[in-house]
Amino acid sequence: YFCLTEQRYTEVPRYLSAEHHPENILIHVTSFSPSDKLLVFTVATKETDGFHRFMQTAKHFNYTVKVLGKGEEWKGGEVPNSIGGGQKVRLLKEGIESYADQEDLVVMFVECYDVIFAGGPEELLKKFEETSHKVVFAADGLIWPDKRLADKYPVVRSGKQFLNSGGFIGYAPYINRIVQQWNLQDNDDDQLFYTKIYVDPLARERINITLDHKCTIFQTLNGAVDEVLLKFEEGRVRARNSVYDTLPVTIHGNGPTKIHLNYLGNYIPNAWTQETGCSICDLDLLDLSTVTEYPRVKIGVFIEQPTPFLPKFLDRLLTLDYPKEALSIFIHNNEVYHEKHIKKFWEKAKNIIRNIKIVGPEENLSQAEARNMGM
Missing domain, CATH: 3.90.550 (Spore Coat Polysaccharide Biosynthesis Protein SpsA; Chain A)
Known part of the structure; x- marks a missing residue:
């Protein structure tokens, strides 16, 4: 009798051995979750x-x-x-x-x-x-x-x-x-x-009692953001602790690391994978056909460092499937290099989006000040 649920087994008695009476042997397998x-x-x-x-x-x-x-x-x-x-x-x-x-x-x-x-x-x-x-x-x-x-x-x-x-x-x-x-x-x-x-x-x-010293089970992010890297596997994404080379089971955005947890949560465990793309983007959508007046949406864009593909990103703002009269955009650009891209975007967008506010590097705002201004 083999009991897989308890990860142990009882040996079949000798008088019921397969050598002598194979027809009498019953192997009972119980599914285990x-x-x-x-x-x-x-x-x-x-x-x-x-x-x-x-x-x-x-x-x-x-x-x-x-x-x-x-x-x-x-x-x-x-x-x-x-x-x-x-x-x-x-x-x-x-x-x-x-x-x-x-x-x-x-x-x-x-x-x-x-x-x-x-x-x-x-x-x-x-x-x-x-x-x-x-x-x-x-x-x-x-x-x-x-x-x-x-x-x-x-x-x-x-x-x-x-x-x-x-x-x-x-x-x-x-x-x-x-x-x-x-x-x-x-x-x-x-x-x-x-x-x-x-x-x-x-x-x-x-x-x-012991502690999970090398983050085998629990990964806390406070003071350890730089240790944690995304590891893309087939069909899912893991967080890997690069210091201890472990794959924690839970990720905890303790202290001031909530925003970094949001970033990790955009991928882990299956929010976005290379094979499926975004698997949660269609959850809890609002059926706009039932709405008489579209909610006004303010989009905040914060360019705090040199950013690749920025012109393409800005162009995509103009192709969003949403009534443009209900959209407004706030852009804070802290990089002189991107001024030419912002200017080109403004020329395209000013006749499409009715409310656009752009704050450039000459204002010398910190990121926190810029986000507060956007709010």
């Missing part, structure tokens, strides 16, 4: 665009996701610009209790507003099991929120040293053992709570 032994928790009190992007990538890989806090008022503080987030621990503490006795269930907690999946459950479970630990937290090169705890961290010869609570994975009883220690307020800091457990040598050893 990695998602059967994996449950993903996240917290989303509101369904933002970031949440929908996260769920789209989870659906692509067939993750089972349990969303906590739906409709609940957020009382966890003004993260990410300050400490806070304890409400997430409290919700996880409540949500995991019914799974706490399932010793073979692997539980993952991950943020959702600024996270995307880049790999599937089977890869995730394999990488987790290879760590030989009960709980694995994401690792970060930057310490937050208490730098005074830096000396308490174990020394790491290679890899990122500090804990990031935006993603962790472990067996359900062990995750439950951690979060059941929470007795603070919703606006207390979740990362500080997990950090104090990790830097306690006895607690770390008792629960068997």
Whole structure:
């Protein structure tokens, strides 16, 4: 009897060996789905665009996701610009209790507003099991929120040293053992709570916790944007950590890296591939045939550095399939070299688009000032 679901087998008894009685041998194969032994928790009190992007990538890989806090008022503080987030621990503490006795269930907690999946459950479970630990937290090169705890961290010869609570994975009883220690307020800091457990040598050893030092599972982008490169595979795109040569399963745009996560999310995992082009561009489209008055659309173009193919890009603005009377364009050009291209575009566009504003390099605006002017 071979039991593939548990990745082990029981040998066929000798008296039923194929040599003597082949007609009596039954090999029973049970189909196995990695998602059967994996449950993903996240917290989303509101369904933002970031949440929908996260769920789209989870659906692509067939993750089972349990969303906590739906409709609940957020009382966890003004993260990410300050400490806070304890409400997430409290919700996880409540949500995991019914799974706490399932010793073979692997539980993952991950943020959702600024996270995307880049790999599937089977890869995730394999990488987790290879760590030989009960709980694995994401690792970060930057310490937050208490730098005074830096000396308490174990020394790491290679890899990122500090804990990031935006993603962790472990067996359900062990995750439950951690979060059941929470007795603070919703606006207390979740990362500080997990950090104090990790830097306690006895607690770390008792629960068997480690960090994902080389971003095998979790990739945090804060302080690591330059490490992460796009890797185009057949039919999908991965993020590759070029320092450790790993392919992380989740990408977390923590801190001030949200815009870079947006860039990565334009490709990962299947938003755009060389084989299919854009696979999500036709989702959630507005049927304009049902609209009596077209929404006015302002297009902002910010040319902050020498940019190849700019004339072709500008020409394409004039071929958009949208009523030109409902379009307006704001252009900030910070490059003297492109002034000739902007001038040529203006000559074509001024009789097509009714509202065009162009700000040139002579204004000496920073990119932030230009974007604020555009708004």
